[in-house]
Amino acid sequence: MSYFQRLLVRFGLADVKAERLPISVFLLDDDSRRHRWFEKRFAGDEIDIAEDVARARELLANQSYDAIFLDHDLLPEHYETNDHDDYARTGYAIAEFLCENPRLQRAATIIVHTRNADAAIRMVERIRESGRTCEYCAFPMLDLKIRNYWKR
Numbered sequence: 001m002s003y004f005q006r007l008l009v010r011f012g013l014a015d016v017k018a019e020r021l022p023i024s025v026f027l028l029d030d031d032s033r034r035h036r037w038f039e040k041r042f043a044g045d046e047i048d049i050a051e052d053v054a055r056a057r058e059l060l061a062n063q064s065y066d067a068i069f070l071d072h073d074l075l076p077e078h079y080e081t082n083d084h085d086d087y088a089r090t091g092y093a094i095a096e097f098l099c100e101n102p103r104l105q106r107a108a109t110i111i112v113h114t115r116n117a118d119a120a121i122r123m124v125e126r127i128r129e130s131g132r133t134c135e136y137c138a139f140p141m142l143d144l145k146i147r148n149y150w151k152r
Helices: 003-010 032-041 055-064 091-100 115-130 138-149
Strands: 024-028 046-050 066-069 109-112 134-136
Touching: 003 046, 024 032, 024 055, 032 066, 032 138, 046 055, 055 091, 091 109, 091 115, 109 115, 109 138, 115 134
Parallel strands: 024 046, 024 066, 066 109, 109 134
Antiparallel strands: none
């Protein structure tokens, strides 16, 4: 930045705003409304969406992502209770997959965004056990988190 540009910035006559480069985003969620919501928030970025565990494993094994968003409840019967033995078809299976494959997605920011707080805490704990950084953000608060992490 030149001396003149620094003076303009100092006196509030110029704006110092750098555009960020596009990022690669992975979303695991079964709700098409949320798909559109994420696509809107990450317009201009690359976004891959998986609605089920099998597709999520395929994408995570073959692509590299800057941000990973994981939902827990992927089937209607999961919305009602956590009292089931069907974890192989929930976002928890992807938490396990990432832990079992420590070389995959090491640099990604991982956010669990499910409304199911009990399940989210288990997912975050499991992912953190593998030495990764992961956090839980309830979906209603996610817009603010995205704006703070990935400003446009």
